[in-house]
Amino acid sequence: MLVAVAENQMEEVRTRIAKVLQEVVQEMTAGASGVEVSFTSxxxxxIYRITVPQEHRGKLIGAQGKNIMSLRNILGAMAGSYGFRAIIELVV
Incomplete structure (x- = not known):
């Protein structure tokens, strides 16, 4: 079900999704410092950009990319319910 949200509230929705993504990535990397999530709309x-320290990227990506693909699917579902498309980009 698509949720109707006014344009002025979309920035708030995007910020909330970024915070959720930040918390999930923080937990996946065992509380690593230096985890940042930013977005450009x-x-x-x-586009949500995730910055993770080099030594924790493998945990985020997962075996054969399964972890990052799962995150992308969840993010896509959250964004889709508000009527926009979301992309995760790992900053190297």
């Missing part, structure tokens, strides 16, 4: 697409 366009008309219909938001």
């Amino acid at each position: 366009g008309d219909r697409t938001t």
